Amino acid sequence: xxxxxxxxxxxxxGAAGLTAAVELAKAGLSVLVVESRERIxxxxxxxxxxxxxxxxxxxxxxxxxxxxQAWSLLRQAGTEISEMTGDLWCWDRRLLPCxxxxxxxxxxxxxxxxxxxxxxxxxxxxxxAGREAVDERAKKRALSYVVGFNAADPEKxxxxxxxxxxxxxxxxxGDRAFRTRNGYEDLLQIFRSHLASFGVTVMTKVExxxxxxxxxxxxxxALCKRKEITYRAKKAIVTVPLAILKIQPGEAGGIAFDPPLxxxxxxxxxxxxxxxxxxxxxxxxxRFWQSLVPSGGGGRTLADMSFLLSENEWFPTWWxxxxxxEPQITGWAPFRCAERLSGKDNAFVTQRGLQSLGRLxxxxxxxxxxFLEGAYFHDWQSDPFSRGAYSYGGVGADGxxxxxxxxxxxxxxxxxxxxxxxxxxxxxxxxxxSGYRVAAEILGTR
Numbered sequence: 001x002x003x004x005x006x007x008x009x010x011x012x013x014g015a016a017g018l019t020a021a022v023e024l025a026k027a028g029l030s031v032l033v034v035e036s037r038e039r040i041x042x043x044x045x046x047x048x049x050x051x052x053x054x055x056x057x058x059x060x061x062x063x064x065x066x067x068x069q070a071w072s073l074l075r076q077a078g079t080e081i082s083e084m085t086g087d088l089w090c091w092d093r094r095l096l097p098c099x100x101x102x103x104x105x106x107x108x109x110x111x112x113x114x115x116x117x118x119x120x121x122x123x124x125x126x127x128x129a130g131r132e133a134v135d136e137r138a139k140k141r142a143l144s145y146v147v148g149f150n151a152a153d154p155e156k157x158x159x160x161x162x163x164x165x166x167x168x169x170x171x172x173x174g175d176r177a178f179r180t181r182n183g184y185e186d187l188l189q190i191f192r193s194h195l196a197s198f199g200v201t202v203m204t205k206v207e208x209x210x211x212x213x214x215x216x217x218x219x220x221x222a223l224c225k226r227k228e229i230t231y232r233a234k235k236a237i238v239t240v241p242l243a244i245l246k247i248q249p250g251e252a253g254g255i256a257f258d259p260p261l262x263x264x265x266x267x268x269x270x271x272x273x274x275x276x277x278x279x280x281x282x283x284x285x286x287r288f289w290q291s292l293v294p295s296g297g298g299g300r301t302l303a304d305m306s307f308l309l310s311e312n313e314w315f316p317t318w319w320x321x322x323x324x325x326e327p328q329i330t331g332w333a334p335f336r337c338a339e340r341l342s343g344k345d346n347a348f349v350t351q352r353g354l355q356s357l358g359r360l361x362x363x364x365x366x367x368x369x370x371f372l373e374g375a376y377f378h379d380w381q382s383d384p385f386s387r388g389a390y391s392y393g394g395v396g397a398d399g400x401x402x403x404x405x406x407x408x409x410x411x412x413x414x415x416x417x418x419x420x421x422x423x424x425x426x427x428x429x430x431x432x433x434s435g436y437r438v439a440a441e442i443l444g445t446r
Contacts, residue, residue: 005232006032006201008442009220011208011255012239014042015428016415018191019435020237025198027443032231033195034206034222036385040192043241043386044428046185049283049374054326055183056281058378060428061330062179065172067429069436070187079186084177086306086322091360095294098309100141101175107135107142111163117395120146120162121154144309148317150426151275151334152392161393161422168423181324184428207385210256211236213411235411237438239431242418243274243387245404253384257412268403271396272418274388275426276338276381280315280331280353283374287327289320292361308360313337315356327373329357338389342381350375390426391418401425405434413438 008024010017013035025031033040045059063070063081074081090098110127124143128135146162147154169175180186195202206229210221218236222229238245240255246269247254261269290303308318315331331353333341341349353375354365380386393400405419415434417425424430 006030008235009231009233010237013040013202014239015431016435017239019432020415020439021200022194022198023439025200031200033200033202035204036207038204041188044184045378046183047376054328055185056376057183058279058376060184062177064427065174065176067172069429069432073190077190079180081178081180082323084306084322086304089305089308091310094296096296103138104142104145107138111159113160113163117158117160119155119395120157120159123159148334150392151277151389153335156273156394158393158395158397161397165422168421208255212258213408215409215411218411235442237413237415239416241386242272242391245269264403268400271394271400272391273394275390275392276335277389278333278338278341278379280349280377282329284327284371285373288371289361310360312356314352342379349377393422413441
């Protein structure tokens with residue numbers, strides 16, 4: 001089956017694809033968006049619990065810093081944005097109030113983009129000599145931070161990429177986290193409105209399998225309800241996750257390019273990695289932790305707890321819904337923790353989550369189960385249309401994201417968080433920025 005022509009076909013209905021589609025349609029182009037899932041949003045996945053109106057975020061959750069890409073869209077729609085507030089608690093043989101940003105920074109600040117690149121693990125093994133007592137603790141916390149925040153393998157993630165990312169994050173105050181009342185569903189509603197206003201066609205459950213391209217024309221092959229379908233357009237924008245682009249030719253789930261991707265782009269793909277994360281959201285009947293008084297807290301309760309950090313082997317990081325007073329806690333399992341949990345069912349993941357949280361809060365699993373109202377998780381590693389969480393740069397990744405973003409002639413363009421700069425990749429605002437970039441590239445070559 002062959003469809004009619006459009007000016008642009010956008011492959012992927014995540015934040016990058018939706019942004020590009022709206023911008024191009026505003027300029028008068030006919031735009032078709034095809035999405036392999038049955039919904040839009042990509043790695044934004046917002047659910048509602050049966051008993052509460054507060055969102056269950058199984059994908060992206062926070063707005064990282066004062067980033068215009070997300071803020072401008074939300075403010076134009078009159079959406080209220082709240083900053084995450086509250087107390088940070090850490091597990092160190094017991095639960096303690098903590099603030100180790102200074103310790104972590106004294107390690108991370110020694111990363112040098114002018115020195116030969118190396119993995120973060122290699123960097124830790126050789127850095128900070130001469131201050132053994134302090135530095136070993138700081139290095140351990142820096143390792144936990146890098147692995148947790150980037151969902152990265154410390155033996156693969158590159159120091160150059162990390163250092164550049166830190167500089168960019170500082171410029172937008174990326175250490176501050178914000179959210180809206182309805183989560184990222186607020187942003188998707190804005191996109192839905194814009195798509196309808198500018199006449200963008202969106203087709204879901206369409207899995208792209210191949211792209212034939214030449215100057216001024218692309219032919220996109222896809223499967224829809226097990227039937228082969230073909231789309232023709234003047235240009236295509238590819239916004240699929242990094243792991244999908246890294247699938248080897250001929251392997252199921254990948255996209256075959258004809259002509260094949262050039263060596264420059266293949267080398268860029270080889271230098272970029274996909275992080276691993278499993279998120280678990282536990283919804284309780286009440287905020288039971290607000291009356292808990294940890295032995296190391298000097299009489300303080302956990303009523304204002306925002307983050308809880310530990311070295312737990314299943315879920316080392318937890319956070320609440322602060323500043324919203326909701327009976328809900330999210331567990332974060334990066335890298336090795338995610339590998340242990342990936343492929344397991346909801347009952348297994350929930351039980352490990354309850355055991356981890358109970359150990360940290362000194363409360364029994366049986367008691368937690370009495371409070372528990374619902375448990376929600378999504379295995380992004382096993383998701384065939386994602387195959388991971390979000391991207392990061394490996395050793396020698398300098399320029400890899402720019403190379404990945406480079407178009408194939410005037411026909412095939414690339415967007416998505418993996419094409420964003422080091423400080424923005426892995427974020428919704430980075431994906432949005434890439435959508436604006438690729439739309440500008442296309443409009444500049446009309």
